[in-house]
Amino acid sequence: MTYLLFTLLFSCSSTLIKKENDNFGIVIHGGAGTILKKNMTPEMEKNYREALSEATTIGYNILKEGGTSQEAIEKTIHYLENSPLFNAGKGAVLNAKGKVELDASFMDGKTLNAGAITGATRVKNPISAAIKVMKNSVHVLLSGKGADDFAKKEGLELVSPEYFITQRRLDALKRVQEKEKEKKVAIVEDSEVMYDPFIKDSKYGTVGCVALDKFGNLAAGTSTGGMTNKKWNRIGDSPIIGAGTYANNKTCAVSSTGWGEYFIRGIVAYDISALMEYKNLPLNEAAKIVIQEKLTKLGGSGGVVAIDNKGNIAMEFNTPGMYRAHMNSKGDLDVKIYKNE
Ligand code: ASP
DSSP, rough: OOOHHHHHHHHHHHHHOOOOOOOOOEEEEEEESOOOGGOOOOOHHHHHHHHHHHHHHHHHHHHHOOHHHHHHHHHHHHHHHHHHTTTSSSTTOOTTTSSOEEEEEEETTTTTTEEEEEEEBBBOOOHHHHHHHHSSSSSSSSEEHHHHHHHHTOOOOOOOGGOOOHHHHHHHHHHHHHHHHHHHHHEEETEEEESHHHTOOOOOOOOOEEEOOTOOOOOEEEOOOOOOOOOTTOSSSSSSBTTTEEEEEEEEEEEEEEEEHHHHHHHHHHHHHHHHHHHOOEEEEEEEHIIIIIIHHHHHEEEEEEEEESSSSSESSSSEEEEEEEEEEOOOEEEEEEETO
16 A cells, blocks of 8 residues: 555656646747848858758757757757857957957846856856856856956867957958048037947947746847947946846846847846736737837837746837747748848
8 A cells, every 4th residue: 555655656756757848949049130131141041041040940959859958059059159140159240449348148048046257358158157156156246357367267269369250340340440530520410429320320230139948948149249349348237137147037037139229228028027027018018118108218129038937928129120930849940030030
């Protein structure tokens, strides 16, 4: 009798433990901005679409095999960081001195644990450094040389800062600095903003990924080189938990891209989660309010990708385009670039 009871209990609890969520899924972005079909060659468009679909498939396969959202996000972002197409890792934009300063962050929705780095110059895959900060340090955000040193101590690959630099980003920096010289200071709504007119026209090529795994756990990660011609060790939203990245199993996981200063002031990623948690709004409504109303009213531009704890997704932006892709648990792949797709 005791044996029977034990067997029954054991099989029940193991079914419970093994119960898998059918609604797993992954969403990525490769930056928002003035991305218009008329400025794109068919070849460029093809390259972006291929990169987005390959990256998403990497994460999807991990989730499908029963991997965690953290594993899926890390490997997906590695692909995007290693691609020179995006503003993260190799191909990151350059600061005013022609150097890269890399930012990344990661948040785990189950534990609300998080890690981030800013101003790193040598760690090949910044997202992994952010995850190591989360897992193996008592801190949340490490900066500059300290972030690189920590990554090295954790056994991550370091490369020479030149590895990240591409001709395309050198040309972009030159263009922005020439404009800056011509205009000196631009007056925007009575306030002096050094690089405002150039940013308005920018493409924010930051990469981000959010995922829900079969165990019902959400996570979010973001990685970037920040903004072209940035000065004074400027830090954007991407390494700021709550602005560029947020995840909470109770609500959703969010990764942002856009003009970082506004995303910091609008606490964009957390705000979407908060609207769900405190106002019970569905994800798509929460994302719409924060991007189309709050961020837009502030004067900011950009977007987010997000997924909730049931696998519903949002890809919301107020720019002409956002590189984005999604795969649901059935393996349906959706890759989009422009607004009206
Ligand atoms: N949000 C990033 C930053 O401000 C830029 C981007 O999304 O590309 O650093």
